[in-house]
Amino acid sequence: MTGELVREAPFESFKSRVKRRLGPWGVFLEGFLRNPVMVGSIVPSSRFTINKMLSRVNWDECKLFVEYGPGVGTFCRPVLSRLRRDGMLIVIDTNPMFxxxxxxxxxxxxxxxxxxxxxxVEAIVRAHGHDHADYVLSGLPFSTLPDGVGPAIASATHRVLRPGGAFLVYQFTSRARAFMARHFARIDNAMEFINVPPCFLYWGWKEEA
Structure with missing residues (x-):
């Protein structure tokens, strides 16, 4: 047992040095390697994807923004830079490292x-003093999630959104649209090619009351 610990120590030390050298990208890479099904990509989203995805948000009316799968915060900082002073950003992730x-x-x-x-998401939003979210952003890979998880997330998201709010989704396949279409009658879409890999962008709008 002692010999195993001695052999593992240099490797752990090397891994820590690599993570420090790579910074956020190193943390993101480790998260992907540990759970690629939930992370979906080995490279964080480009600034072009971020700007295009957030361009349709009405920030003056956004009090609560929710993100699924924030990773190392690629979207968090741009959201916070746009969010009003009395707003809140809640991010939800199953990976404790992130x-x-x-x-x-x-x-x-x-x-x-x-x-x-x-x-x-509904229970989490209520636990933080809100009745609904204005916008929900997701980069979770719907096509590779365990059976039933994708539809459950899409359904819960529609319920938690206020009328007029939107579900913002960026994906590397077009399959996410099918999950969204069960709940969102209006879905706008675009592509962002300056991203690795290029991705599909969707905005599912909840009908007005």
Whole structure:
């Protein structure tokens, strides 16, 4: 046993040095390698994807923005830079490594990182003092999620959104649209080619009351 610990120690030390050298990308890479089904991509989204995805948000009316699968915060900082002073950003991830990293690197009173499932978004939103969300963003790979999880997330998202709010989804296949179409009658779409890989962008709008 002692010999195993001695052999593992240099490897752990090497891995820590690599992570420090690579910074956020190193954390993101490790998260992908540990759970590729939930992370979906080995490379964070480009700034072009971020800007295009967030361009349709009415920030003046956004009090609560929710993100599923924030990773190392690629979208978190751009969202916070646009979010009103009395707004809140709740991010939800099943990976404790990402949650710990975000809590250690984002110091903003409007930011809340929750370890949990996106399917529980309604309970999470209520637990933080809100009745609904204005916008929900997701980069979760719907096509590779376990059976039933994708539809459950889409359904819960539609319920938690306010009328006129939107579900913002970026994916590397077009299959996510089918999950969204069961609940959102209006879905706008676009492509962003300056991304690795190029991705599909969707905005599913909840009907007005």
């Amino acid at each position: 949650i710990d990293y975000l809590n250690a690197t984002i110091a903003d009173s409007r930011f809340v990182a929750v370890l949990g499932s996106a399917a529980d």
